Amino acid sequence: MTAASITTRATSPGVRKYGSMSRDRRWALRWSYFFLTLFAIFFLMPPVYMLITSLKTSAEISAATNPWWVQNPTLSNYAELLTSRMYLTFFLNSALVSVIVVTITMLISVPAAFALSRMRFWGSATLATGVFLTYLIPETLLFIPLFKMFALVNEHLGIQLINRWWVLLLLYPTLTVPFCTWIMIGYFASIPKELDEAAIIDGASWFQTLTRIFIPVALPGLIAATIFAFTVSWAQFLYPLVFTTSTDQLVLPVGIITTLIKGDVFNWGQIMTGALLGAAPPLIIYAFLMDYYIAGLTAGATKG
């Protein structure tokens, strides 16, 4: 503001210097907006193209017209998918798996994080590091031995684990629990010690300290962890691809890829609609809880 008002009556050399600085600044700002727009176009192009394609009929998709424009917008793809029994099954399976996995994850990781951050016991520090290390073990290293293990369980105990959607309830927590425990340890560690000391002196049990003090105070962290667990379980692709095969057991990502793509016939209108609807739940959560989402994202590396 001051720089701008000075430039209008710039007379002395010293003042002119300020003026050129503010001009530099303005140009820097313009360039920033210019490049940000370019990057935004690059980053948003695929989802926008999904939306464009989902509004087209098959005839329009195979016609050699401008692919970036919809001539006769139609919702028929949406109507078809949302009344298709198969697609609704995928969606329901995905929702069920994600919600249950989030619950399991929270039930395991919140007490564990509390114990590891506040109730020092033999080996607790090593265990905290160990939890972090398990987060670094990728699922692509484990799917083959797990597949064999589950096949052996079926052979010896007669429990059919493969090709059942609920087997994912065992598998997904291995992806969500270590990270959620890790960020909850970070959030719990930032709560001042005086708070739980006061609670203990007032006669609260450890369990009450956790539910009455720690969970309410660390609620932002809890929300961030919940969002993380949900998005990871909603997006997981490898485990359902390996462990489930029949169409009534599939979750959304695998379902779209294995059933909507039939041989060489690609019904792109429906595929894009299915993918867009499948991307909607994480996007909606992100739109409403962006700050928590980002807090969870950055907490993993900056806390601890």
Add this chain to the structure above:
Amino acid sequence: MVDAALEAPALGGGTRRRSALRKAMQRKSTIAFLMTLPLLLLVVLLVLYPALYSVHLATLNKSMERFVGFGNFLFLFKRETFWMVVQQSCIFAITAVIFKALIGFIVAHFVHNIPSRGQRKWRGMLLVPWVIPPAMSCLAWLWLFDPSYSALNWLLALFDVGPIPWTGEAYWARFSVILVNVWIGAPFFMIMYLAALKSVPEQLYEAAAIDGANWWQRMWYVTLPMMRNIMAITALFSLIVTFANFDIVRILTAGGPIDRTHVFATWAFWIGIQGNDIPLGASVSLFMVPILTVAAVFILRDINRRAGEMS
């Protein structure tokens, strides 16, 4: 601390006090152990055990009846495809991480440059690729790369370029796979670097400006040293995730054309699950361990150092 405060009012006999204290301690550690038990069970049964089990599997023959020692590994060493996969995995991971870091760094600076009330909106828009499940966005890219209806080629044709065989030809297919990976991962880097940029105290820049530092000097002597830690740890994290990536290659090319885009994860899936040779698949995936270990050691060192600084 807590126990001391608890015990202070109890002025009973010395021995009784000590045994009560010990009991409390015991109880506390028992409770703590029970609280971590589910976590321990999960990690041991579904992460550590399978990890060790895959080492065992890798020493068996295809029908898993006979012990063959290093036979599977020796067999892999003799196959040309294996060395191609090693090379492709390394190129894929390293190139992708470098470009993700570079784009993330540049975009973070642009976002940091604009007035703070607009930043939220831009940040929100630019993180969208990271939020969409990769399987879904890969489908969108597959459609953008379609051999006959590619919308990207349509755009390029306006400039008289192309048509480009995005997933049809070995080098273009490798490029496409890396491009999609960068597209998904760069926003994550952007968010991390933006957080790092915000944590640099403004006074440092003011001091540097007073000392007459130009833009490059401020970048080199103030911004980069302050961000070094977060930059390193983000890159290491991303290296692990990218190196072990499965979704992108699987959906875009399924390893083709003629195995020219396979990485360890997709090749292990191809051999172990689709080819039904579980021991050989396990051997392939085990080759990811060395790089993952190196990255993990560096991350752990950084975290321990920061924990040391904090306490």
